[in-house]
Amino acid sequence: MSKTKIILGCFDDPDDMMQGITNLQKNSIPIYDVYTPMPIHGIEAKMGVKDSRLGYAAFCFGCLGLTVITSIVYYTLVGDWPQNIGGKPSFAMPDFIPFMFEWTILFTAFGMTFTFFAATHLFPGRAPRVMDLRATDDRFIIAVDAKGNIPHDDITNLLKDAGAVEVKHNERKYVSYE
């Protein structure tokens, strides 16, 4: 039993990397993930990545922010101690709109940031999960889970055929942990 946990195909050209994905897909080899230093057009469709649901999270956080501020303002300025501002009724909608607008945005922005952190396991004090450090620089990385039933040499050859400059057999999934 090999101790290899993950196989990384390192490419120096995004077109070769796309060819690598095609090769693996033709042979029904599941791809764990792909890491690139820049966005690659059309890669989501090719990999069958589902649309991000971050937008739904944003909507929910926006609604939460709106509800929270409406409750606070209503309770403090209308319910608990009705305020007379400039002789206007205490429940005057235009007064409330800037708060409602700002808190909706505030909650949406922070909520989306925290959702993104949670989904990508980025927290303060935690090392980011990186499989190959050059994926943030000049290498396009295809990661294949080595625990499947496919012989490792086949995966290596398919990646080499597509033009991989290096194929790594890593025993650790993430190299960024000490």
Place this chain on the structure above:
Amino acid sequence: MKTHNNFDERFEFAGNAKTLSLVGIVLGVIGIAFGFILGGDHIQRVYSNLLLMGYFFVCVCIAGIFFSAYNYVAQAGWSASLIRIPQAFAKVLPIASVILILIITAGLLHTHTVTEHGKTETVPYLYAHWAAHGITTPGSENFDAIIYGKKGFLNIPFFYAVLIVLLGIYSFLGIKMAKFSEAEDTEGGMANYDKIFKYACIFLTIFGFTFPIFAFGVIMSLEAHWFSTMFGWYNLAAMHVSGLAIITLVIIYLQKRGNFSWLNENHLHDMGKLIFGFSIFWTYVWFAQFFLTWYANMPEESVYFYKRWEPEYKWWFWLNIVINFVTPVLALMSRDAKRMRTRLTWVCIILIAGHWLDYYLMIMPGTVESNRGFGVEEIGIFAGFAGLFIFTVLTQIAKAPSLVPKKHPFLQESLHHHR
């Protein structure tokens, strides 16, 4: 995927579009004639509608220059293959400017008598609040102290100077940019691109500072006692949204005719995003202007909104927000919606109607006041200017040596645009 594009294709302006645009112009003339024949309050309505549509026409042409200028300054690649459309708008600006100045001149020269507070006075049809005879002459029976204090800005020579200088500068820079772009087709190289970049920077600097002054002069001075510093930005937002909607409609129309086959839903997506974003911006500025006035509640400021809350206008006042804010928010929120051609077409048409209503609410309560109407004059004059716009813009597009800037350095980026 189609890889070969024929950049030598030309647009031929003929057929239905030409007939309908000419029919529109005829309807406009009928609308004007109808108002003058009926006389009385209808003349005031005709002048107000002419000013509305003249201003709308000028603003849409300016929006074309504005769009191409900020795309060049941002070095945007995506819009390179459609930039000839806003450039055609730019080439129409001189015609639009002359029409607006003629309308204003006619409105200032044509006078009638009104009886207000038991006093009969002779006032022009347009800008009666500051251009009436003797209004800034101390001792005159028409003397108005507030207008007297503003006479440095609100006097006819300065007013014409502002109009001619600003519209002249905008037209000059807009046409120059279009000409450089056409020269680029034959000359190639970066020289023309760099020149457009420089002119676009100059345009945006001048435009940013002067467009509010233009809006203060042409529209805000209709109710010269009132003022709002937000008004210029509010008009900028309205002008930009309606300009974007019209650029999008022209793209969709030309594609229906078989031109611009290289534009696809990715380009429309970007137009949709701009329309969506700037509709929100319009609402933001609209609300800011309303909110400050409402909060401070100073009589001299509140009177503007008081007039618009009369039963005559209140319904339209709220409809304005529904059309120009709620419609794009609901109809263009999702990614897919911005990529649907039919959806985008309808939103654009609704927004054009919406910004017509927006201008209507800026102008009418200060001119026709309670003699408001919506009938032959409004529809006829709208049709007239729509026909004129379609005729002049499509003529310019048909005259352009090529529908695409062939040697634009970012052209490939635009042809392979992807969202």
